[in-house]
Amino acid sequence: MRLVQSGGERKSRSTERVKISFWQFGTAMHWTHKWGLMVGGLMFYILVNQFGPMLFALHGAEDTALLSAIGTWVGSIGSVGALIGAIWIASWQTRIQQREKFALAVIQAAHCQHRIQAMLKGLEEIVRLLGPSAGTSIPINNRMLALETIAAFDGIANEELAALTPLGNNCALKIAAVQSAIGNLKRHILLISTVQPPSNQYLRLVALDVDGAYFAAQIAQTQVDRIWEVMDVIRRSTTDSQL
Template sequence: MLNWLTWFRWATLMIALGAMSYYGYRAVPWSYMDATLSAYWVAAIGTTGTLIGTIALASSEARTRQRERMTLAVIQAAHCQHKMQAMLLGLERIAELLGPSTKKKIPIDNVLNSINEIDSIVFIDNQELATLVPLKGHCAMKIAGVQNALSNLRKHILDIDTVRPASDDEDQSIGLDIDATYFAAAIAKKQVERLWEVMHTFKESIYT
Protein backbone atom coordinates (compact mmCIF):
# COMPACT_ATOMS: atom_id res chain seq x y z
CA MET A 1 0.00 0.00 0.00
CA LEU A 2 1.30 3.44 -0.91
CA ASN A 3 1.83 5.76 2.02
CA TRP A 4 0.96 9.45 2.02
CA LEU A 5 4.52 10.51 1.16
CA THR A 6 4.55 8.32 -1.94
CA TRP A 7 1.17 9.71 -3.02
CA PHE A 8 2.47 13.25 -2.45
CA ARG A 9 5.50 12.59 -4.64
CA TRP A 10 3.36 11.13 -7.40
CA ALA A 11 0.92 14.05 -7.23
CA THR A 12 3.78 16.56 -7.35
CA LEU A 13 5.28 14.80 -10.37
CA MET A 14 1.97 14.72 -12.23
CA ILE A 15 1.28 18.39 -11.51
CA ALA A 16 4.77 19.37 -12.67
CA LEU A 17 4.47 17.33 -15.87
CA GLY A 18 1.00 18.73 -16.51
CA ALA A 19 2.21 22.30 -16.08
CA MET A 20 5.20 21.70 -18.34
CA SER A 21 2.98 20.14 -21.00
CA TYR A 22 0.45 22.96 -20.84
CA TYR A 23 2.94 25.80 -21.07
CA GLY A 24 4.98 23.90 -23.62
CA TYR A 25 1.88 23.49 -25.76
CA ARG A 26 1.06 27.20 -25.44
CA ALA A 27 4.62 28.22 -26.31
CA VAL A 28 4.95 26.12 -29.45
CA PRO A 29 4.18 27.92 -32.73
CA TRP A 30 2.10 25.10 -34.18
CA SER A 31 1.56 26.89 -37.47
CA TYR A 32 5.31 26.73 -38.07
CA MET A 33 5.75 23.11 -36.99
CA ASP A 34 8.35 21.29 -39.07
CA ALA A 35 10.00 17.86 -38.96
CA THR A 36 12.79 18.97 -36.63
CA LEU A 37 10.43 20.46 -34.05
CA SER A 38 8.18 17.42 -34.29
CA ALA A 39 11.17 15.19 -33.57
CA TYR A 40 11.98 17.26 -30.48
CA TRP A 41 8.45 16.82 -29.18
CA VAL A 42 8.45 13.08 -29.83
CA ALA A 43 11.77 12.76 -27.99
CA ALA A 44 10.48 14.84 -25.07
CA ILE A 45 7.32 12.76 -24.77
CA GLY A 46 9.34 9.55 -24.96
CA THR A 47 11.74 10.75 -22.27
CA THR A 48 8.84 11.72 -20.01
CA GLY A 49 7.21 8.33 -20.50
CA THR A 50 10.47 6.58 -19.71
CA LEU A 51 10.89 8.66 -16.56
CA ILE A 52 7.39 7.84 -15.36
CA GLY A 53 7.91 4.15 -16.09
CA THR A 54 11.23 4.11 -14.23
CA ILE A 55 9.70 5.79 -11.18
CA ALA A 56 6.75 3.39 -11.19
CA LEU A 57 9.06 0.38 -11.46
CA ALA A 58 11.31 1.64 -8.67
CA SER A 59 8.30 2.25 -6.41
CA SER A 60 6.96 -1.23 -7.12
CA GLU A 61 10.32 -2.84 -6.37
CA ALA A 62 10.64 -0.83 -3.14
CA ARG A 63 7.20 -2.00 -1.99
CA THR A 64 8.11 -5.59 -2.84
CA ARG A 65 11.35 -5.38 -0.85
CA GLN A 66 9.48 -3.85 2.09
CA ARG A 67 6.94 -6.69 2.06
CA GLU A 68 9.76 -9.23 1.95
CA ARG A 69 11.54 -7.57 4.89
CA MET A 70 8.31 -7.53 6.88
CA THR A 71 7.69 -11.22 6.13
CA LEU A 72 11.20 -12.10 7.32
CA ALA A 73 10.67 -9.97 10.44
CA VAL A 74 7.47 -11.83 11.31
CA ILE A 75 9.18 -15.20 10.80
CA GLN A 76 12.07 -14.06 13.00
CA ALA A 77 9.64 -12.84 15.67
CA ALA A 78 8.02 -16.27 15.79
CA HIS A 79 11.47 -17.87 16.05
CA CYS A 80 12.54 -15.54 18.89
CA GLN A 81 9.44 -15.98 21.02
CA HIS A 82 10.94 -18.73 23.17
CA LYS A 83 14.00 -16.58 23.89
CA MET A 84 11.77 -13.68 24.83
CA GLN A 85 9.70 -15.86 27.16
CA ALA A 86 12.84 -17.17 28.87
CA MET A 87 14.10 -13.61 29.25
CA LEU A 88 10.79 -12.56 30.79
CA LEU A 89 10.77 -15.43 33.27
CA GLY A 90 14.37 -14.73 34.25
CA LEU A 91 13.72 -11.05 34.89
CA GLU A 92 10.56 -11.80 36.87
CA ARG A 93 12.53 -14.27 38.97
CA ILE A 94 15.25 -11.66 39.63
CA ALA A 95 12.63 -9.11 40.69
CA GLU A 96 11.22 -11.70 43.08
CA LEU A 97 14.62 -12.63 44.53
CA LEU A 98 15.79 -9.06 45.11
CA GLY A 99 12.53 -7.19 45.58
CA PRO A 100 10.47 -6.41 48.68
CA SER A 101 9.24 -9.42 50.64
CA THR A 102 7.87 -10.35 54.05
CA LYS A 103 11.36 -11.30 55.21
CA LYS A 104 13.42 -8.78 57.14
CA LYS A 105 16.58 -9.70 55.26
CA ILE A 106 17.39 -10.73 51.74
CA PRO A 107 19.63 -13.83 51.82
CA ILE A 108 23.09 -13.61 50.29
CA ASP A 109 22.28 -16.64 48.15
CA ASN A 110 19.78 -14.52 46.23
CA VAL A 111 22.68 -12.69 44.59
CA LEU A 112 24.13 -15.91 43.23
CA ASN A 113 20.69 -17.11 42.16
CA SER A 114 20.05 -13.83 40.33
CA ILE A 115 23.38 -14.04 38.53
CA ASN A 116 22.58 -17.61 37.51
CA GLU A 117 19.24 -16.43 36.11
CA ILE A 118 20.97 -13.81 33.96
CA ASP A 119 23.67 -16.22 32.79
CA SER A 120 21.04 -18.76 31.72
CA ILE A 121 19.34 -16.25 29.39
CA VAL A 122 20.13 -16.69 25.69
CA PHE A 123 20.38 -13.26 24.10
CA ILE A 124 18.99 -12.40 20.67
CA ASP A 125 22.03 -11.71 18.49
CA ASN A 126 22.61 -8.66 16.30
CA GLN A 127 21.69 -10.42 13.07
CA GLU A 128 18.34 -11.48 14.51
CA LEU A 129 17.75 -7.96 15.81
CA ALA A 130 18.47 -6.50 12.38
CA THR A 131 15.83 -8.78 10.86
CA LEU A 132 13.27 -7.53 13.42
CA VAL A 133 13.79 -3.85 12.53
CA PRO A 134 10.73 -3.56 10.19
CA LEU A 135 8.33 -4.47 13.03
CA LYS A 136 6.40 -1.54 14.45
CA GLY A 137 6.94 -0.20 17.94
CA HIS A 138 10.76 -0.18 17.67
CA CYS A 139 10.85 -3.81 18.84
CA ALA A 140 14.46 -4.40 17.85
CA MET A 141 15.60 -1.27 19.69
CA LYS A 142 13.65 -2.24 22.82
CA ILE A 143 15.11 -5.75 22.87
CA ALA A 144 18.62 -4.37 22.43
CA GLY A 145 17.96 -1.97 25.31
CA VAL A 146 16.71 -4.77 27.57
CA GLN A 147 19.73 -6.93 26.82
CA ASN A 148 22.07 -4.03 27.53
CA ALA A 149 20.20 -3.40 30.80
CA LEU A 150 20.64 -7.07 31.71
CA SER A 151 24.40 -6.81 31.27
CA ASN A 152 24.50 -3.71 33.46
CA LEU A 153 22.16 -5.32 35.98
CA ARG A 154 24.54 -8.24 36.36
CA LYS A 155 27.37 -5.86 37.25
CA HIS A 156 25.16 -4.01 39.72
CA ILE A 157 24.07 -7.22 41.46
CA LEU A 158 27.68 -8.32 41.86
CA ASP A 159 28.44 -4.98 43.52
CA ILE A 160 25.67 -5.28 46.13
CA ASP A 161 27.18 -4.98 49.59
CA THR A 162 26.50 -7.30 52.47
CA VAL A 163 25.17 -6.01 55.78
CA ARG A 164 26.09 -7.42 59.16
CA PRO A 165 23.30 -7.56 61.74
CA ALA A 166 23.33 -5.46 64.87
CA SER A 167 24.69 -7.14 67.97
CA ASP A 168 21.27 -7.19 69.60
CA ASP A 169 19.53 -8.62 66.52
CA GLU A 170 18.09 -12.08 67.10
CA ASP A 171 18.89 -13.07 63.52
CA GLN A 172 22.67 -12.90 63.23
CA SER A 173 22.80 -13.99 59.58
CA ILE A 174 24.44 -11.63 57.08
CA GLY A 175 22.05 -10.01 54.63
CA LEU A 176 22.21 -7.76 51.59
CA ASP A 177 22.00 -4.00 51.31
CA ILE A 178 18.26 -3.37 50.97
CA ASP A 179 18.49 -0.20 48.87
CA ALA A 180 20.81 -1.81 46.34
CA THR A 181 18.74 -4.97 46.02
CA TYR A 182 15.46 -3.06 45.68
CA PHE A 183 17.05 -0.90 42.99
CA ALA A 184 18.11 -4.02 41.08
CA ALA A 185 14.59 -5.42 41.41
CA ALA A 186 13.13 -2.17 40.06
CA ILE A 187 15.41 -2.37 37.02
CA ALA A 188 14.30 -5.95 36.40
CA LYS A 189 10.61 -4.98 36.64
CA LYS A 190 11.12 -2.14 34.16
CA GLN A 191 12.65 -4.52 31.63
CA VAL A 192 9.74 -6.91 32.13
CA GLU A 193 7.36 -4.11 31.12
CA ARG A 194 9.38 -3.37 28.00
CA LEU A 195 9.49 -7.03 27.01
CA TRP A 196 5.73 -7.37 27.40
CA GLU A 197 5.33 -4.48 24.96
CA VAL A 198 7.52 -6.33 22.47
CA MET A 199 5.69 -9.61 23.02
CA HIS A 200 2.38 -7.87 22.35
CA THR A 201 3.74 -6.55 19.05
CA PHE A 202 5.08 -10.00 18.18
CA LYS A 203 1.64 -11.51 18.79
CA GLU A 204 -0.08 -8.90 16.62
CA SER A 205 2.44 -9.38 13.80
CA ILE A 206 2.33 -13.17 13.83
CA TYR A 207 -1.38 -13.80 14.26
CA THR A 208 -2.88 -10.96 12.19
Protein backbone atom coordinates (compact mmCIF):
# COMPACT_ATOMS: atom_id res chain seq x y z
CA MET A 1 0.00 0.00 0.00
CA ARG A 2 1.39 3.41 -0.95
CA LEU A 3 1.21 6.03 1.74
CA VAL A 4 0.26 9.53 0.61
CA GLN A 5 1.92 12.30 2.52
CA SER A 6 -0.52 14.96 3.63
CA GLY A 7 -0.08 18.62 2.82
CA GLY A 8 0.30 19.43 6.52
CA GLU A 9 3.21 17.01 6.88
CA ARG A 10 4.94 18.43 3.79
CA LYS A 11 4.45 21.94 5.12
CA SER A 12 5.84 20.94 8.51
CA ARG A 13 8.99 19.43 6.96
CA SER A 14 9.47 22.44 4.71
CA THR A 15 9.12 24.74 7.71
CA GLU A 16 11.68 22.68 9.62
CA ARG A 17 14.17 22.93 6.73
CA VAL A 18 13.64 26.69 6.59
CA LYS A 19 14.25 26.93 10.36
CA ILE A 20 17.54 25.03 10.00
CA SER A 21 18.64 27.22 7.08
CA PHE A 22 17.83 30.39 9.03
CA TRP A 23 19.73 29.04 12.04
CA GLN A 24 22.83 28.37 9.93
CA PHE A 25 22.51 31.79 8.27
CA GLY A 26 22.08 33.44 11.66
CA THR A 27 25.21 31.76 13.01
CA ALA A 28 27.25 32.96 10.04
CA MET A 29 25.84 36.49 10.35
CA HIS A 30 26.64 36.52 14.07
CA TRP A 31 30.36 35.98 13.42
CA THR A 32 30.37 38.35 10.44
CA HIS A 33 28.68 41.09 12.48
CA LYS A 34 31.08 40.56 15.38
CA TRP A 35 34.21 40.88 13.27
CA GLY A 36 32.69 43.70 11.24
CA LEU A 37 32.15 45.77 14.39
CA MET A 38 35.72 45.16 15.52
CA VAL A 39 37.22 46.20 12.18
CA GLY A 40 34.87 49.15 11.86
CA GLY A 41 35.66 50.36 15.36
CA LEU A 42 39.40 50.21 14.69
CA MET A 43 39.02 52.12 11.44
CA PHE A 44 36.91 54.79 13.13
CA TYR A 45 39.47 55.19 15.93
CA ILE A 46 42.30 55.70 13.45
CA LEU A 47 40.27 58.16 11.39
CA VAL A 48 39.30 60.30 14.38
CA ASN A 49 42.79 60.39 15.93
CA GLN A 50 44.79 60.88 12.74
CA PHE A 51 42.50 62.66 10.28
CA GLY A 52 40.64 64.93 12.70
CA PRO A 53 43.45 67.49 13.26
CA MET A 54 44.43 67.31 9.62
CA LEU A 55 40.94 68.06 8.37
CA PHE A 56 40.64 71.10 10.65
CA ALA A 57 44.02 72.39 9.46
CA LEU A 58 43.02 71.80 5.85
CA HIS A 59 39.91 73.93 6.16
CA GLY A 60 40.64 77.23 4.46
CA ALA A 61 44.18 76.23 3.39
CA GLU A 62 45.67 74.49 0.40
CA ASP A 63 48.78 72.82 1.67
CA THR A 64 50.22 70.34 -0.80
CA ALA A 65 52.38 68.65 1.85
CA LEU A 66 49.33 68.14 4.07
CA LEU A 67 47.38 66.62 1.21
CA SER A 68 50.29 64.30 0.49
CA ALA A 69 50.42 63.26 4.15
CA ILE A 70 46.71 62.55 4.14
CA GLY A 71 47.13 60.40 1.04
CA THR A 72 49.88 58.46 2.76
CA TRP A 73 47.69 57.88 5.80
CA VAL A 74 44.80 56.76 3.63
CA GLY A 75 47.05 54.23 1.93
CA SER A 76 48.38 53.02 5.27
CA ILE A 77 44.93 52.59 6.73
CA GLY A 78 43.86 50.75 3.59
CA SER A 79 46.80 48.38 4.01
CA VAL A 80 45.92 47.81 7.67
CA GLY A 81 42.31 47.15 6.74
CA ALA A 82 43.36 44.70 4.03
CA LEU A 83 45.63 42.90 6.51
CA ILE A 84 42.87 42.67 9.11
CA GLY A 85 40.47 41.38 6.48
CA ALA A 86 42.95 38.75 5.32
CA ILE A 87 43.51 37.59 8.92
CA TRP A 88 39.77 37.38 9.55
CA ILE A 89 39.15 35.42 6.33
CA ALA A 90 41.98 32.99 7.14
CA SER A 91 40.66 32.51 10.68
CA TRP A 92 37.11 31.98 9.43
CA GLN A 93 38.24 29.44 6.82
CA THR A 94 40.30 27.59 9.45
CA ARG A 95 37.27 27.30 11.74
CA ILE A 96 35.15 26.03 8.87
CA GLN A 97 37.77 23.42 7.94
CA GLN A 98 38.09 22.28 11.56
CA ARG A 99 34.33 21.84 11.84
CA GLU A 100 34.24 19.87 8.58
CA LYS A 101 37.10 17.60 9.72
CA PHE A 102 35.40 17.04 13.07
CA ALA A 103 32.12 16.13 11.34
CA LEU A 104 33.93 13.66 9.05
CA ALA A 105 35.72 12.19 12.09
CA VAL A 106 32.38 11.60 13.83
CA ILE A 107 31.03 9.87 10.71
CA GLN A 108 34.18 7.71 10.48
CA ALA A 109 33.90 6.85 14.18
CA ALA A 110 30.32 5.70 13.68
CA HIS A 111 31.54 3.53 10.79
CA CYS A 112 34.29 1.96 12.95
CA GLN A 113 32.30 1.73 16.16
CA HIS A 114 30.99 -1.80 15.65
CA ARG A 115 34.54 -3.10 15.05
CA ILE A 116 35.81 -1.31 18.15
CA GLN A 117 32.98 -2.82 20.19
CA ALA A 118 33.82 -6.28 18.81
CA MET A 119 37.44 -5.87 19.95
CA LEU A 120 36.22 -4.76 23.36
CA LYS A 121 33.96 -7.77 23.75
CA GLY A 122 36.67 -10.15 22.52
CA LEU A 123 39.31 -8.78 24.90
CA GLU A 124 36.91 -9.06 27.82
CA GLU A 125 36.39 -12.70 26.84
CA ILE A 126 40.15 -13.30 26.83
CA VAL A 127 40.37 -11.81 30.33
CA ARG A 128 37.71 -14.30 31.41
CA LEU A 129 39.46 -17.26 29.75
CA LEU A 130 42.96 -16.57 31.05
CA GLY A 131 42.47 -14.39 34.11
CA PRO A 132 41.83 -15.16 37.78
CA SER A 133 38.17 -15.85 37.06
CA ALA A 134 39.32 -19.02 35.22
CA GLY A 135 40.66 -20.42 38.49
CA THR A 136 44.02 -21.87 39.41
CA SER A 137 43.82 -24.72 36.92
CA ILE A 138 43.19 -23.17 33.51
CA PRO A 139 42.21 -25.71 30.81
CA ILE A 140 44.64 -25.89 27.93
CA ASN A 141 41.69 -25.47 25.56
CA ASN A 142 41.33 -21.87 26.76
CA ARG A 143 44.48 -21.01 24.85
CA MET A 144 42.87 -22.06 21.57
CA LEU A 145 39.66 -20.19 22.39
CA ALA A 146 41.62 -17.01 23.12
CA LEU A 147 43.55 -17.30 19.84
CA GLU A 148 40.33 -17.86 17.89
CA THR A 149 38.88 -14.73 19.49
CA ILE A 150 41.88 -12.66 18.36
CA ALA A 151 41.67 -14.11 14.84
CA ALA A 152 38.08 -12.89 14.57
CA PHE A 153 39.07 -9.24 15.15
CA ASP A 154 38.51 -6.91 12.19
CA GLY A 155 41.20 -4.27 12.45
CA ILE A 156 40.97 -0.58 11.59
CA ALA A 157 43.19 0.62 8.72
CA ASN A 158 45.68 3.47 9.08
CA GLU A 159 43.64 5.67 6.72
CA GLU A 160 40.61 5.25 8.95
CA LEU A 161 42.67 6.02 12.05
CA ALA A 162 43.98 9.22 10.44
CA ALA A 163 40.40 10.39 9.87
CA LEU A 164 39.69 9.97 13.60
CA THR A 165 42.45 12.40 14.67
CA PRO A 166 40.13 15.46 15.08
CA LEU A 167 38.19 13.65 17.82
CA GLY A 168 40.88 14.60 20.33
CA ASN A 169 42.13 12.93 23.51
CA ASN A 170 44.57 10.90 21.35
CA CYS A 171 41.66 8.70 20.28
CA ALA A 172 43.30 7.49 17.06
CA LEU A 173 46.62 6.82 18.82
CA LYS A 174 44.89 4.77 21.51
CA ILE A 175 43.18 2.57 18.92
CA ALA A 176 46.51 2.08 17.13
CA ALA A 177 48.13 1.16 20.47
CA VAL A 178 45.37 -1.36 21.18
CA GLN A 179 45.84 -3.05 17.81
CA SER A 180 49.60 -3.21 18.32
CA ALA A 181 49.12 -4.66 21.82
CA ILE A 182 46.77 -7.32 20.44
CA GLY A 183 49.63 -8.59 18.27
CA ASN A 184 51.87 -8.82 21.35
CA LEU A 185 49.05 -10.49 23.27
CA LYS A 186 48.80 -13.22 20.65
CA ARG A 187 52.51 -13.99 20.99
CA HIS A 188 52.27 -14.13 24.78
CA ILE A 189 49.34 -16.54 24.61
CA LEU A 190 51.30 -18.82 22.27
CA LEU A 191 54.22 -18.82 24.71
CA ILE A 192 52.20 -19.82 27.78
CA SER A 193 53.69 -23.04 29.06
CA THR A 194 51.73 -26.05 30.27
CA VAL A 195 51.89 -27.80 33.63
CA GLN A 196 51.21 -31.36 34.72
CA PRO A 197 49.12 -31.74 37.89
CA PRO A 198 50.57 -33.73 40.83
CA SER A 199 50.42 -37.51 40.51
CA ASN A 200 48.20 -37.84 43.57
CA GLN A 201 45.27 -36.21 41.76
CA TYR A 202 42.63 -38.52 40.30
CA LEU A 203 42.35 -36.58 37.02
CA ARG A 204 45.76 -35.46 35.77
CA LEU A 205 44.70 -32.99 33.08
CA VAL A 206 47.34 -30.76 31.48
CA ALA A 207 46.66 -27.11 32.26
CA LEU A 208 48.12 -23.72 31.35
CA ASP A 209 50.75 -22.11 33.54
CA VAL A 210 48.86 -19.73 35.82
CA ASP A 211 51.50 -16.98 35.85
CA GLY A 212 51.75 -16.89 32.06
CA ALA A 213 47.98 -16.95 31.62
CA TYR A 214 47.41 -14.22 34.20
CA PHE A 215 50.05 -12.02 32.53
CA ALA A 216 48.29 -12.36 29.17
CA ALA A 217 44.97 -11.55 30.84
CA GLN A 218 46.53 -8.42 32.34
CA ILE A 219 47.63 -7.26 28.88
CA ALA A 220 44.09 -7.82 27.60
CA GLN A 221 42.59 -5.90 30.53
CA THR A 222 44.82 -2.90 29.82
CA GLN A 223 43.47 -2.79 26.26
CA VAL A 224 39.91 -3.08 27.56
CA ASP A 225 40.48 0.05 29.64
CA ARG A 226 41.88 1.89 26.63
CA ILE A 227 38.95 0.96 24.45
CA TRP A 228 36.49 2.20 27.07
CA GLU A 229 38.29 5.56 26.97
CA VAL A 230 37.95 5.61 23.18
CA MET A 231 34.25 4.74 23.37
CA ASP A 232 33.69 7.60 25.80
CA VAL A 233 35.40 10.04 23.40
CA ILE A 234 33.25 8.80 20.50
CA ARG A 235 30.09 9.16 22.59
CA ARG A 236 30.91 12.73 23.64
CA SER A 237 31.96 13.71 20.12
CA THR A 238 28.71 12.37 18.69
CA THR A 239 26.75 14.36 21.28
CA ASP A 240 28.71 17.56 20.55
CA SER A 241 28.14 17.21 16.80
CA GLN A 242 24.37 17.17 17.38
CA LEU A 243 24.33 20.44 19.31
